[in-house]
Amino acid sequence: MSDYILLITGIFLMAMGVIGCLVPVLPGPPFSFLGIILLHLTRFGQFTELALITLGAIALTVTILDFFVPVWGTKKFGGSKYGTRGAAIGLIIGLFLGPLGLITGPLIGAFVGELIFRDDINYALRAGFGSLLGFLTGVGLKLAASFVMTFYFVKEWIA
Numbered sequence: 001m002s003d004y005i006l007l008i009t010g011i012f013l014m015a016m017g018v019i020g021c022l023v024p025v026l027p028g029p030p031f032s033f034l035g036i037i038l039l040h041l042t043r044f045g046q047f048t049e050l051a052l053i054t055l056g057a058i059a060l061t062v063t064i065l066d067f068f069v070p071v072w073g074t075k076k077f078g079g080s081k082y083g084t085r086g087a088a089i090g091l092i093i094g095l096f097l098g099p100l101g102l103i104t105g106p107l108i109g110a111f112v113g114e115l116i117f118r119d120d121i122n123y124a125l126r127a128g129f130g131s132l133l134g135f136l137t138g139v140g141l142k143l144a145a146s147f148v149m150t151f152y153f154v155k156e157w158i159a
């Protein structure tokens with residue numbers, strides 16, 4: 001009976017892991033990794049220690065990178081700290097506007113921040129694009145990590 005409770009909770013965590021990749025409030029890859037751990041504790045999944053360490057390291061690395069990639073994108077495209085802060089504020093506001101707000105919030109925030117810093121629309125657009133590209137790269141990394149963990153979860157559960 002407890003195996004089934006752990007399995008159902010693990011499936012829920014795997015789903016939350018994928019959803020968490022798209023919703024910044026939820027930590028996607030750590031949820032996916034917790035799902036892997038719960039499956040490992042049942043009779044359905046028997047991961048090796050190396051597999052658990054590797055998947056845990058992936059979840060940790062991607063989660064840490066997610067904090068730096070949008071900033072890197074903004075700076076790589078010439079943005080200043082105003083653009084970086086604007087992107088962060090835009091992301092927070094975008095949380096309340098749904099999926100489209102999550103994508104456009106950082107872009108608009110970086111754009112406005114750079115306009116405050118320097119009154120140059122081309123400069124502000126470039127920094128805003130960098131912020132968007134960094135955000136999308138972070139989402140892509142998180143999705144890739146969560147999908148890999150979901151694949152191994154299902155493979156181990158079915159096998």
